[in-house]
Amino acid sequence: MKTTILTAALIVLMTAANAGTFTDTLNLKVSPEKTFQASVTKLDNNVIKFGVNNPNEEKVIIKIYNDDMVKVFHRTIKSKKQMNLGCDLSNLEAGTYTCIVNRNGKEEVRKQITRK
Secondary structure, three states: OHHHHHHHHHHHHHHHHHHOOOOOOOOOOOOOOOOOEEEEEEOOOOEEEEEEEOOOOOOEEEEEEOOOOOEEEEEEEOOOOOEEEEEEOOOOOOEEEEEEEEEOOEEEEEEEEEEO
16 A cells, blocks of 8 residues: 555656656747727828728727817728728818827827928
8 A cells, every 4th residue: 555655656746747848849829919000191292191000890080170179070980901091181271280090989199280
């Protein structure tokens, strides 16, 4: 009986000692999660370009305000795909405009653009 207990204890001890020496041969690569990205760019021809990557069907709101914080542009988008949207400011007065991109009620991007 003592021999059986001693043998079992040695087997458990050897198993535990060897358990840490095995290398992980299973190499799982988890692709990085695609994250939401938004950008605001002023092009040379008085056009503001909004870019939205990985919207994942979330509610994205694009707004432009003038110097007096009066909204001059508003667009709500819900899409799975990447999106680029141009907004022509040619018909608006010269001044500074604030461009805002909100996602699910949270402000993601705020950029001021000056139209001469």
